Amino acid sequence: MNPSAESPSSIHTDCAEVQVPGQVFLVIAVASLSENLLVIVAVIKNKNLHSPMYCFICNLAVFNTISSFSKALENILLLFKDAGRLNSRGPFELKIDDIMDSLLCMCFLGSIFSILAIAVDRYISIFHALRYHMLMTMRRVLIILFTIWVLCGTSGALMVGFFEAATVKIFFIVLFFTALLLILLLYVHMFLLARHHANRIASMPGAQAQHRKSGLRGALTLTILIGVFVACWAPFSLHLLIMMICPENPYCECYRSLFQLHVVLLVSHAVIDPAIYAFRSVELRNTYKKMLLSSASRICKRCA
Amino acid sequence: MPRFQLSNSTSVPNHNYEWSYEYYDDEEPVSFEGLKAHRYSIVIGFWVGLAVFVIFMFFVLTLLTKTGAPHPEAAEPYEKRMRLTSCADGLGRQRETDGRTGLSRPLLEESRSLFHCYINEEEREGGRAATDAGALTHGRSGIGNSRGQVEEVGLVVQNMVLESRAEREAALLAHFNIPNFVNSELNSALGDEDLLLGDPPIIMEEARPRCTHHIID
Numbered sequence: 001m002n003p004s005a006e007s008p009s010s011i012h013t014d015c016a017e018v019q020v021p022g023q024v025f026l027v028i029a030v031a032s033l034s035e036n037l038l039v040i041v042a043v044i045k046n047k048n049l050h051s052p053m054y055c056f057i058c059n060l061a062v063f064n065t066i067s068s069f070s071k072a073l074e075n076i077l078l079l080f081k082d083a084g085r086l087n088s089r090g091p092f093e094l095k096i097d098d099i100m101d102s103l104l105c106m107c108f109l110g111s112i113f114s115i116l117a118i119a120v121d122r123y124i125s126i127f128h129a130l131r132y133h134m135l136m137t138m139r140r141v142l143i144i145l146f147t148i149w150v151l152c153g154t155s156g157a158l159m160v161g162f163f164e165a166a167t168v169k170i171f172f173i174v175l176f177f178t179a180l181l182l183i184l185l186l187y188v189h190m191f192l193l194a195r196h197h198a199n200r201i202a203s204m205p206g207a208q209a210q211h212r213k214s215g216l217r218g219a220l221t222l223t224i225l226i227g228v229f230v231a232c233w234a235p236f237s238l239h240l241l242i243m244m245i246c247p248e249n250p251y252c253e254c255y256r257s258l259f260q261l262h263v264v265l266l267v268s269h270a271v272i273d274p275a276i277y278a279f280r281s282v283e284l285r286n287t288y289k290k291m292l293l294s295s296a297s298r299i300c301k302r303c304a
Numbered sequence: 305m306p307r308f309q310l311s312n313s314t315s316v317p318n319h320n321y322e323w324s325y326e327y328y329d330d331e332e333p334v335s336f337e338g339l340k341a342h343r344y345s346i347v348i349g350f351w352v353g354l355a356v357f358v359i360f361m362f363f364v365l366t367l368l369t370k371t372g373a374p375h376p377e378a379a380e381p382y383e384k385r386m387r388l389t390s391c392a393d394g395l396g397r398q399r400e401t402d403g404r405t406g407l408s409r410p411l412l413e414e415s416r417s418l419f420h421c422y423i424n425e426e427e428r429e430g431g432r433a434a435t436d437a438g439a440l441t442h443g444r445s446g447i448g449n450s451r452g453q454v455e456e457v458g459l460v461v462q463n464m465v466l467e468s469r470a471e472r473e474a475a476l477l478a479h480f481n482i483p484n485f486v487n488s489e490l491n492s493a494l495g496d497e498d499l500l501l502g503d504p505p506i507i508m509e510e511a512r513p514r515c516t517h518h519i520i521d
Binding site: 015191192218219222227230231252254255258 | 339341343344345346347350354357358361362365366368369370
């Protein structure tokens with residue numbers, strides 16, 4: 001970018017790119033890493049959580065862990081570069097940059113697919129409750145997870161390799177909108193069934209008034225789930241769309257100047273995910289309590 | 305894109321080429337002159353649209369909560385539920401004495417017997433379950449009435465436990481805490497919609513293959 005070539009009048013009306021300090025990324029990445037590692041450890045340790053639903057939640061946590069790890073690594077390397085210890089144009093650094101970008105890409109795709117898998121799994125468990133264990137055997141779950149990993153790995157590598165092509169951006173945008181639509185449909189249908197049953201219970205004599213409060217709570221949970229998904233992924237998808245459609249429009253330029261903020265939102269999705277999916281489970285929370293108690297008792301034994 | 309100019313005198317090739325690269329910014333700088341609307345209008349429009357979408361979705365879901373009309377056949381399923389609760393009552397009393405062991409074997413035995421009790425109740429029901437099966441299974445009647453009954457029982461079992469959360473002792477709920485299954489969220493204080501977003505409800509694996517084969521065959 002050659003600032004001297006710009007006309008003076010355009011400088012102060014330009015939408016300068018909003019820079020987010022690297023420390024913010026680092027803090028978010030470290031928080032996400034610790035949360036998701038906790039989820040993975042809890043799911044592995046507790047035998048009760050070796051079921052299809054928790055496999056998908058653990059898979060989401062693994063993708064989030066890898067993405068936050070690579071984001072943290074990228075920021076550390078940027079700090080080194082700012083300190084002058086790294087050459088930003090060297091071949092080794094470019095290769096590392098490509099590898100980290102493809103890992104990030106793979107993890108973003110993987111989180112979308114994992115969220116979809118969790119929604120489909122919940123849907124099957126509600127609407128085909130009695131056939132659930134025939135439909136979702138552990139073998140099928142492992143096959144699904146393997147497919148997701150292979151698909152995301154190759155897509156991530158291809159997307160970073162051919163990022164200039166418009167196909168990559170179109171693929172990402174289409175994937176986001178499809179996932180959003182599917183999640184909306186599945187969860188709203190599940191919600192409608194739950195309302196139907198709650199109304200039938202409420203119509204019985206002796207029903208309590210907590211029925212309405214629980215309905216509001218369900219609506220709130222669903223809104224948070226879908227709202228967080230859209231708020232974290234839509235800005236980035238719109239950014240890709242705008243890059244393709246209007247690269248020279250000043251309004252679009254102002255939107256594109258907020259790129260780093262949109263990436264912050266993407267990374268913060270990895271922080272919020274455990275709170276929405278994993279930590280809502282009572283069994284997982286009990287596992288944490290047991291882990292804390294056992295480690296506390298071990299420390300006490302060493303002290304005494 | 306490189307741009308080069310040939311010198312005017314072509315008779316003497318003195319190679320007066322001028323190379324320069326053109327950046328898009330130099331050629332067509334994004335002009336911010338004369339913008340009609342605010343420069344961040346796309347950003348503002350996007351976030352306002354997103355907020356409107358989320359709030360609209362919340363209001364729609366809340367309205368669905370409030371305006372759920374009572375089911376016209378409310379009396380009949382109530383009786384059926386009372387009959388089915390008798391199954392759970394009998395077994396619950398039996399198991400209260402055992403206490404809350406948390407062992408898988410006795411729990412599976414009891415869930416098997418509970419399931420058989422429900423299936424027997426359903427079979428005794430006869431043809432009355434047609435409308436209810438249709439309502440509960442949402443039009444999957446093509447599969448067959450008995451299958452619909454089985455699925456209806458599954459859903460009614462879900463309802464049962466929803467109900468029992470408020471009324472029964474925790475011992476009955478522990479009945480459904482079958483290890484290696486997705487644990488039921490229903491013994492927590494979450495709302496019944498969180499049923500969707502917590503763990504799936506009662507899945508009785510050992511009992512089901514035998515029972516469904518018995519019903520479907």
